[in-house]
Structures are given as structure tokens and as C-alpha cells.
Amino acid sequence: MANGRWQSEEEGEKMIGDYHKYFTKSSYPLKQDLPLYVREGGHKVVIQYQGQQEKVFEYNVNFSIIEDDQGHVGYLVSFEDVENLKEAEMNKMQLESLVAEKEIAASYAHELKNPLFSIRGFLQIIKQSFSDDDKRKEYAEIAINELDRMNNLLNDYLSRFRAQSEYVNKRQIGVSVKNVVEELITFFRHSLELKGISYEIEFVENDLVVFIGKEQLMQVLINIVQNSIEAMDKGARLSIKAFREDSWVCIEIKDEGVGIKKSDLDKIFNPFFSTKESGTGLGLYITKRIVENNGGSISVKSEEGKGTTTYLKFPRQI
């Protein structure tokens, strides 16, 4: 992305011309400690540019007006390479569906445990009702043994899956929550500023450490914060807090977004459940699995129109 600046108002006016109406009426502070305000362009322009090669380059262009107390001081124009954007989006989706595929296979295998258990239990009850010399007692016994064989196959499959994730886990040393959250904010800074969302980070202790792969923790937090940002409007606030509670390290992510409908709340961790038009419905499902595979837990409290708070808990020691 490239940024250009116009310091002269005249030059900027010429650039923007009749497009003034597309800019927001209200503005938000550019930085907390600078008396500068931003009014964003309410639209995106796609420009196409034929370079020396045959290729056509496509950019999203965003105009913003920078003001101080006296009025315009400049303009901010940002170019976003559409192709890069599309590619990054594709990569993310591919990676997500690959991870999801494995996770889904494992969760189907898990789901089989329940019917296996009820069948085994009923067979035990049936077996018990026959006398020792009844052939049917032997048949029930055979059926139970066959079920156990199925279960062993299932466990073999699951332990292969687990071995892969444990291999990742074993290499883990503690990861600093502070570092990861700071990296997270860097990751989202642009979209937070673009949407006019302020944020607040609070570390009750600076040296909080959790035992989970750094990339995994990052993925968990990205999935949650992404949802929060999408749920929030200009002026809303995102707060992230990390603290210690008994033998747990807790991370609390609170947004002032639209909230989750009460009837949806117990479905948000289900695979393929999404309220977003383009959502895969796998983000939170995978998030939950990652958290639980690392001995942690995740829960969500939400009120429609007020916001959502997500609580993450990780063991302090492993």
C-alpha cells in the first residue's frame, strides 16, 4: 500500500472536486496525542492501470481529509493493491478449510463415541439378562467385543491426529500474552483506524505466559477480534484485558458491537453456523477446538445492541 500526501488545500480540492459529498460529516481523532482529525471517504474507487506489460493493475483508492481545529490541513490518499488483497484472502480461506477438514474428521470420529457407548451399554444390560448357558449371552458378548474393536480403530485414528497436534504442542515454550496482543493490534491497526474504533489494552501483570503455539494463539485472537470489529460501528470501543485467576491465565475481549441474538448464542461454536453472509461458519468452531486442545476454555457473553465479551482461559502450567 502506498500513501500520498497533499499539503496544499488547493491541490487537494482539485483532486477531490465534487466528491466532497462522499465524505463523512463527522470525524475522528487521527491519534490520541495529536489535534488532527480524519474524515473518511465514504467510497472506494477502483482504478485500473495498464502498465508496460500487458497486465492491468487494479487498486482500491481511499481518500481521507485530515483536519485540525482550523480546517483542512491535508489529504490522505491510500492505494490498495486489489490483487494482493484477493490473494491474501484466498490463502487465508484455503488454510482455514484445510485445518477445518482435519478438525471436522476428528470431530466426526468423536461424535461416534456416543452411539458406540449407548449400544455397548444396552448390550451389557441385555447380556446380563440371559443365563450363562443361553447362547444369546455369548452373542451379546461377541457384539461387545466387536464394538470394542471398532472403538480401538477409532482411537488409533484419533491418536494419529492428536500426535500431530501434540508434536506442535511439545515444541512450545511459554508465549507472552503481551507480545501476542501487541502483535494482534498491529495486525488490526489499519482496520480499527479505518472503522473509527478505539481500543484499550490492559495487562494486570506484564509477564503473563500461556502454553500454546504462538501462531495458534494468534489465530484464536484474530478470529475473535475480527468478529468484534465486524460487529462494531464508528465510535465503539474494543478492550482487551489479560489477568491471572487462580491457576489460569485469562484473556477477556470486549466489544461494543451489535451483540449476538440470545437464540444464536448456544450455536456460535457449532461448525457451519454463521450469521455473516460470506462466513464459513468455521472460525469460532476452530477457535474453540484450538483452545480446548491446549487445555483451555472459551465462553461468550453477549447482549443484543450492547456488545459481546469473549473469555479465554488457559492453564498457567502444563
Next chain:
Amino acid sequence: MIKNKVLIVDDQHWVKLMLKEALATSGFEAYMASNFMEAMEIVKTQQPEIVIIDVNLPDVDGLELMSILKRIKPDIKAILISGSSNAAITQRAITEGALKYFVKPFDIFDLVAYLIEISSIDAVSKGEV
């Protein structure tokens, strides 16, 4: 004869029914709940001595439910059951006060034998099992 009351909390219909049947034939009085609200209601009204909780419930984490029930009835004996043998969760369950953690599918008479062992009322005649 006074029977020991056991509450089974599992959202899987046939699992719950099978456990109830197995416990009933072994002299226990079994109650069933599928979710948080039902479990709370039965603990308040029936005061069961033992509760068997599935870790994966639709509306509440099984471990969380255990600690809430323990607040309502501090002497309740909790046993957790689950389809997964995750070492971290087992460890957490025991630390937070579960007496035992059974991984599905397990031998239901192992569970019954354990329940008899921890029951306070000897009236559950050990000969019946």
C-alpha cells in the same frame, strides 16, 4: 427401601436412558437432565447424592456445571464422562473436584461398581449387582 439418588446430565438421549436403566437395575434412583437448567432444577428439588456429567453439553461446559452444582450442594459427588480422553481436561476435572473421569465407551458396570463404592447408603445391596 431408601435408594441413592443419582443425576445423569448428558444431552445424548440414548446414552442418558441407557445409564438410567443400568443404574435402576443396580438399585439406584436415577434422574435425567439434558442441559444446565434441567440439571439445576433436579439438584434443587431432588438433592441427589451423586451427579454424572458429560463434559460436552450444549449450553454449558461440563466442568463449569460441576462447580456451579457444588456451590448449590457442596457435598455432591461428581463424576465426569466424555467422548474424549484429553489429558489436560481430565487433569482439570480432577483438580476442580471430580472424583473420577470415565471415557466413553466404558464398561457401565465399572461405573455402577464405583457408584456403590462411594455411596453413603449401604442399602444399595451389593449382592444385586
